[in-house]
Amino acid sequence: MIVDELTDTPDPARVTSSELVFHGHVWDVRSDEFEYGGSTLRRDYVDHTGAVAIIALDERDRVLLIKQYRHPIRTREWEPPAGLLDEPGESPLHAAQRELSEEADLKADEWHVLSDYVTSPGGNNEVIRVFLARSLSPTGEAFAREGEEADMELAWHPLEDVLDAVLASRVQNPSLVVGVLALDAARRRDWSTLRPADAPWPAFEDRRG
Template sequence: MAEHPPIADEPVELPVVGSEVEFAGRVWDVRRDTVEYRGAHLVRDYVDHPGAVAVLALDDDDRVLLIQQYRHPVRSRDWEIPAGLLDVDGEHALAAAQRELAEEADLAASEWSVLVDYRTTPGGSNEAIRIFLARGLTPTAVPHPREDEEADMAIRWIPLDECVDAVLARRVQNPSLVVSVLAAHAARARGWSTLAPADADWPTHPKLRPAAS
């Protein structure tokens, strides 16, 4: 049986012959691109997203920090991990993750690693999310004020194994929570050998991909 190289997504830069914003939103836009593909022109609409970061905060007892807040599109109060948009010009993903952990959970961390990267909806959005693992947790000096959906956020510490059970029982379905707890469970079983440095490159983010030569 022939051996194959490890599977990996393959970046492709097709010629874009037209691109326009069909809808300009408050946070993200809907863009229409016309691309050349196999001798034809394809027209694709997608959500043009700045990207985001999320934080799986794990304490010394292997408990995960979860927050619960209202998400209007799905009419649900979802259990999630702290997360936020990459919407500050020039801000590094790690700095954004540190900011979000402080703003949403009043926590700082002394140990940061990249846990996993993923893209939420490749068929309809260019949104890319990097999930960090944060350990060595301490409270911030000053609690952060919260408003709108964050004003009544619930916060709970749940053992990692119980989080995995909740995912597999389909009781929680926020994608960053699902991806992060399954990745952390697998990474822990491998002695955390799969973690990457907190400042690792992120070439799968569409806006951070190296320019084609």
């Protein structure tokens, strides 16, 4: 096969049956049968709402990070502010603005898209959009946090230190890894790779219909 363009190609197979096999507190598990290559295949996967993450960069080139407990990996990991796209009709940009306010008590006047990615395409349909937020200021309100968010730590780290931590695998949150590498690349290219905050996102928009 000759590939003439380095671009993922949407190619939806014909789904002959789809069954919700587990309804969870946050997301579900679905089992699909579909036709592919002359055969009928069956695959189970996590049916995810999608999410946004925010790389907040201040005027001193510091990145805001949150240290939060994540039970599946039994780890308090450093990560950017982030949250699910689970509010009906809410745009990804508005979700990112809401999450930055709720998790860091911050707002931003300047927003761009850094990157879109899929987390584990062999096992779930989660899509994540990573935003860059700049021109930051306090909201003036302290958001009430519960559960794992109640004791999370917030800290500003120099971008170069975060890059070092990513490259040494001392931090492994995927949105942090993707986000700071995309940020570094954008900075080296005079910000030419940044996209508008409301840039099209077909992988998410097609699921909403």
